[in-house]
Amino acid sequence: MVRDSRKKKKPNQTERFAEGNRVSLNHFNLSRIKHLRTLEITAESIVAAKSTAADFLKTVLSSVASPIPINIVIIYRDRDFGGIPRCNFCGPESSCFSRSPMLMVLGLGMFREIHDVHDFRLVLCADVSDSEMAHSMEVLEVIAKVAQLPHEPLIISEGRTLCTRSIDCNVGWSGNRPIVASAL
Amino acid sequence: MEIIISHLVFDKPSLLACSMTCHSWYIATVSHLHHSLTTDDKPPYFGGPKGNSWPGPLQKSYELGLLPLVKRFRIRLQGSDHPTTFASDRLDKRTLRYFSALTNLQELGIDYLQIPNFMPNIQQCFGHLAPTLRLLALGEPSGSCRQILYFISLFPNLQDLKLHYPYRKVVQESVADAALVPLSIPPLRGRLILTYFTREDLVKDMITLFGGLRFRYMDLFRVKCTRLLLDACAETLETLKVYATDPYGEGFTEEKETEPN
Numbered sequence: 001m002v003r004d005s006r007k008k009k010k011p012n013q014t015e016r017f018a019e020g021n022r023v024s025l026n027h028f029n030l031s032r033i034k035h036l037r038t039l040e041i042t043a044e045s046i047v048a049a050k051s052t053a054a055d056f057l058k059t060v061l062s063s064v065a066s067p068i069p070i071n072i073v074i075i076y077r078d079r080d081f082g083g084i085p086r087c088n089f090c091g092p093e094s095s096c097f098s099r100s101p102m103l104m105v106l107g108l109g110m111f112r113e114i115h116d117v118h119d120f121r122l123v124l125c126a127d128v129s130d131s132e133m134a135h136s137m138e139v140l141e142v143i144a145k146v147a148q149l150p151h152e153p154l155i156i157s158e159g160r161t162l163c164t165r166s167i168d169c170n171v172g173w174s175g176n177r178p179i180v181a182s183a184l
Numbered sequence: 185m186e187i188i189i190s191h192l193v194f195d196k197p198s199l200l201a202c203s204m205t206c207h208s209w210y211i212a213t214v215s216h217l218h219h220s221l222t223t224d225d226k227p228p229y230f231g232g233p234k235g236n237s238w239p240g241p242l243q244k245s246y247e248l249g250l251l252p253l254v255k256r257f258r259i260r261l262q263g264s265d266h267p268t269t270f271a272s273d274r275l276d277k278r279t280l281r282y283f284s285a286l287t288n289l290q291e292l293g294i295d296y297l298q299i300p301n302f303m304p305n306i307q308q309c310f311g312h313l314a315p316t317l318r319l320l321a322l323g324e325p326s327g328s329c330r331q332i333l334y335f336i337s338l339f340p341n342l343q344d345l346k347l348h349y350p351y352r353k354v355v356q357e358s359v360a361d362a363a364l365v366p367l368s369i370p371p372l373r374g375r376l377i378l379t380y381f382t383r384e385d386l387v388k389d390m391i392t393l394f395g396g397l398r399f400r401y402m403d404l405f406r407v408k409c410t411r412l413l414l415d416a417c418a419e420t421l422e423t424l425k426v427y428a429t430d431p432y433g434e435g436f437t438e439e440k441e442t443e444p445n
Contacts, residue, residue, distance in 0.1 A: 026411060028426065029414065030414065030424070032418040033418050033424075034419060035419075036424065037423065038423040039424055039425075040403075040423060048428070048429050053428035130191070130192075
C-alpha cells in the first residue's frame with residue numbers, strides 16, 4: 001500500500017464553504033465561467049430565505065475562479081418598498097405589499113461577512129416604476145447607511161427585470177407562496 | 185419632445201393626456217401607447233382584466249390599424265386548475281389575418297402553446313414574425329423537443345428566450361419529429377430566463393441542434409439542469425441572476441417533477 005506522503009493542506013475558508021455546500025455547488029458551480037462580471041439577486045429572495053441566503057451566496061461566490069472582483073447587484077422591485085399592491089396573486093393584506101425597511105437592512109447585513117469568500121462590489125439597484133423612483137432611492141440610501149457595510153454600496157436605478165408593467169412578476173417568494181412568472 | 189415623452193413610457197395616463205394635446209404630440213406618443221398588447225383569458229374573479237380575452241384586443245387594434253405599432257404581444261391563458269391552451273383553432277382565417285398584421289413584433293409571449301397542433305403548417309401562422317422577433321417567452325409549451333426547437337428556429341434573429349416549465353412531460357419523439365431540421369440557428373446571445381424548468385432534454389437538444397449555447401445573461405430559478413447550462417455558456421456568460429430561495433441552492437432533492445393528474 002502506497003501512502004501519500006504529502007502533508008494534507010488545511011482548507012481555507014473558500015474550500016470549507018465548498019465542502020459544506022456540495023449540493024449547491026453541484027448546481028451553482030461558476031468555476032468554469034470565464035467572463036462573469038455580475039451576480040444579480042433579488043432583495044425579495046434574500047429576505048424570504050432569511051439565514052440561508054448568506055450560505056447560498058457564500059457557496060456560489062466560493063466557486064468563482066476569477067480573482068477579479070465581481071458586482072453583486074441586489075434588485076429591489078416596487079413591492080419591496082411597500083405601498084400600492086402590484087402582485088396578481090396576493091391580496092392587499094399579504095406580506096408581499098409591505099416589506100419592512102428593517103428586514104431590508106437585515107438582508108444587507110450578511111454582506112459584511114461575505115467579503116472573506118470573494119471580493120465584490122455591492123450595488124443596490126432600484127428596478128421600480130418611475131412613480132416609485134425617488135422614494136425608493138431615498139430608502140436605499142438610508143438602509144445602506146444603517147446597514148454599516150465595510151464598503152459603501154453603489155446605489156443605482158435601472159430596469160433590469162424583463163417586464164414592462166409593474167404588475168408583471170418575476171419569480172421569487174411572496175410570504176410562503178411562490179410568485180409564478182407569467183409568459184412574458 | 186420625443187425624448188421628454190419617452191420618459192413617460194410607463195405612465196399611461198400622462199401619455200394619453202399628451203396624445204390629446206395636438207397632432208405632433210399624438211405622433212410622438214402613439215408608438216409608446218400601443219407598444220404592448222396583451223390578451224388575457226383569466227376571468228376577472230381570478231385577477232384577469234375585463235374584455236381582454238382572445239382575440240378581443242387583437243381584433244380591436246387590427247380594426248384601428250394599430251398592429252404595426254405593436255412591439256410586444258402577450259397571450260396569457262388561465263393556468264392552474266383549468267388550463268386552456270393556445271392551439272391552431274385560435275388562429276382561424278379571421279384571427280390569422282389579425283395576427284399577420286403584427287409586422288414589427290419584437291417580443292412574443294404565449295402560454296400553453298400546443299406546437300404539435302400547429303404542425304406541419306406552423307410556419308404559415310408564425311413565419312411573418314421571423315424578420316423582427318428578438319424575444320420569445322413560452323409558458324409550458326407542449327410538444328417534443330424537436331418540435332419546440334423547430335418552432336424556436338422559425339425566428340432567425342432571436343436573441344432572448346424565456347421558458348417556464350414546471351412539470352416534466354415525457355414526450356416521445358415520433359419518426360416525423362426526427363426528420364424535423366431547424367429552419368435556422370438563432371443567435372440567442374442575449375438573455376435566457378428559465379423558471380421552474382424541468383426539461384433537461386430540451387436543453388441538451390438545443391445544444392446539439394443549435395451548435396452550443398451563447399447566452400450572455402441567465403436568470404435561473406428552480407432549474408434542474410443549472411450545471412449543464414452554466415457549463416454550456418462558460419465562454420459567454422457575463423451576468424447570472426440567482427435567487428436565495430432557489431431550492432437547488434439548498435440541497436433540493438428530486439421530487440414533484442411529474443405532472444399531476
